[in-house]
Amino acid sequence: MSEQAARFRDVFAVGEFRVLWIAQAQSRIGDQFARVALSLLVFERTSSAALTALVYASTYLPPLLTAPLLAGLADRYSRRTVMWTVDVLRAVLIGLMAVPAMPLPVLGLLVVAVACPEPLFSSARIATLPKVLPGGRYQVGMGITGATDGIAQIAGFALGGVVVAATGSPHLVLAVNALTFLVSAALVRWGLRPHLPETGGDTGSSAPKGRFALAGVRLVARNRSLMGLAALAWTFGFYVVPESLAAPYVAEIGAGASAVGLLMAADVAGMAIGGLLVARLGTEVRRRLTVPLAFAAGLPLVVTFAEPGVWAAVALWAVSGLCSSFVVIAEVRFVLQVPDEIRARAIGFAAAGLQTAQGLGMALAGVLAEALSPALSIALCGAAGSVVALAIGLVFRLAAPDEPQVSERSAPPAEDRSEPVRT
Template sequence: MPAQNPSAPEPSGYLRLFTVREFRAVFLAHALSLLGVVVSEVALTVLVYGLTGSPLLSALTFALGMLPYLVGGTLLSGIADRYPPRRVLVLCDMVCAGCAALMTLPATPVFALLALRCAIALVSPVFQGTRMATLTDILGDGDLFILGRSLLRIVSQSSVLVGFGLGGVLLTVVSPRGALLITVCTFAASALLLRCGTRRRPARGGGGSALMKYSLSGVGQVLGDRRIRALLLLLWAPPMFMVAPEALAAPYADQIGVGVAGVGLLMCALPVGTIAAELYAGSVLSATSRARVALPLASVTLLPLTVYVVTPGLMWAMLALVLAGAGSAYTLGVDRWFVDAVPEELRGRAMTVHTAGLMTIQGAGMALAGLAAEFFAVSTVVTAAGALGTLCCLALAAEVRATRRTADGRPADLREQGTESRDGADHHVTGG
């Protein structure tokens, strides 16, 4: 038997994920569907404005990408557990491809374009919740899953930085309806990758009750459990307040007199901080270290926003936003606790509720920030968001800490250490 080459170390950090064949398919499908979403948002906004000349209807195409999440995440969440996950993922992608295909037809009127945009947003939380629950089957529910979830989140954040710019360039070459054809292709390619690149797995549960009853029952179970509820709220609260400086980037740039270029820089700062911190935490910190810093980071991640009280210039405001984004690395530790707290048969619905709640609460945060800015200076609104958000996060961190004892009375961090010691074996089986 040939000796192993000692100069070829085992992949570590995020690189370990790509040794798992099914994850490679999921990752590529995620990147393709993100490309489709970004292209469709830019193209549809331009198309609706060109057909109507209405800034309100043009802006509404973005809002309709968020509003249906609450409905889909509550009334349809049971789909994630009731049906085989691969079937759900492929069907969701095909529904989105079909909706995008109808958008490309010249005869499709504006109201139908907006309705189709709603339909895509309606199935999105089901798709995302099912995909995250399936990741636990592919990667196990240990540290490798947390890294996989983190990497998909990093790709999503990166799309914010480059996606809209690429979409704008694309529209200089093709028409909006032509660009939507690219969306059709990306969703179809994603469906094909998931169909051929992942294994068929049975449904987690489902029973015989009606879908809506089953879905609402799952939502009740998720929100009715004190530990799960506390973790969900801690995952939702910082993003709700953190969208304030992004939503108000244009008026703040006007307030400090930095022009249109300043708007783009302010909107990029948060994602840059988030991506850099998650890459560092996932690549350098151990699972135990990420768990140890999770609550302190969550407690202070919004604190840098309070620097807006002195109406900082562009560079200082960008630094504050980068630091606030960096605090989002707390999610790697909290994600682990969340997966540990959710029973297997509830996992699909719990992930769907998490996705729907996150999108809905960010939309609410944007709306509230905009409303407050009608009456107060933007700097005052962002400062208040940082201060109030920090108080909320401190309270939620205390609640999470209060629920950290397991059913047998042992501290939860002892259980986590035990789980971490088993990760190596789990990863070996999964990777094989």
């Protein structure tokens, strides 16, 4: 099936994709439930905005260290086994967080522990998708997945707040999140084939011990196209800042507190729509649009310096989110160039960089907002993102055609491996 012929119904006709899609959507909603509950729980106990922000940031930053070390497990063992095992582990940890008497320091450690294996699950899931959706269906599937993530984030934030307000119990919301991980584990365990990683090929098997875990980092760093696409995706860290500064911006322009939710959802909604729009694009079109969309994503944010009203800001931030669908295109181009036997490690490194860029972007924007103003901080981050995206596109020549897979010269060999677990 050609890419142009792939339709949404062609993708949803694949049973394994439906399993992955449902599992990811409902657990993503649960994740947002947990973020709302944790913020309220920590602030309720400490009345400290700084500690609340620190706990929230702890859900983003650990993958920077754990991704290169853990993602390789999805290149060694059955990817189905990796996914459901991680989900069960996270369900247990979240379940402990839901215990009302849990001391705050232990709660903080559990937050970090839950975030640590996330890159392992994500890399296994994304590495499995090209096998589940061969040919043109993969591009459409990635668009659907990206759009669903955005919608799930909006729903999770909104419903999480409603549930906490209705029950008065953040612990109940955490328990619901633990349940979503168990549901995801069951769907993956009994709804997917093992999906064993391929062996041999570009990565070989003759390198010294100790290189396996970092082989994905070495592969990306040595290949111009892969490094450029990863770096371009990381510029999204500049464009996510409106979400973190929505409340201060509302206060700055003198709008009501009810506007905060609208503004926080604007860029996420725009990216969800953008993901669906780019899903049907052919290879040549998406290659040409990758850098222009990344550049354009920052321009609506620059207008924020004029302190537009709520609805104007919602429209501007939504357009920025729409253009931020370049992340989906960059991810598709990246994945298709990486051999299956090293795919999870390469994806883990790129995904960890993206997640870390978002956390650092929010932190930088907060510092600028304190020193200048929320509106000017958002505008400066938008301008910086556009400039950096354009520079990356030119330096790494991302408009050039992609290689079907990276060459053997670009792929460092991995260590000898035992047979994958066939479960």
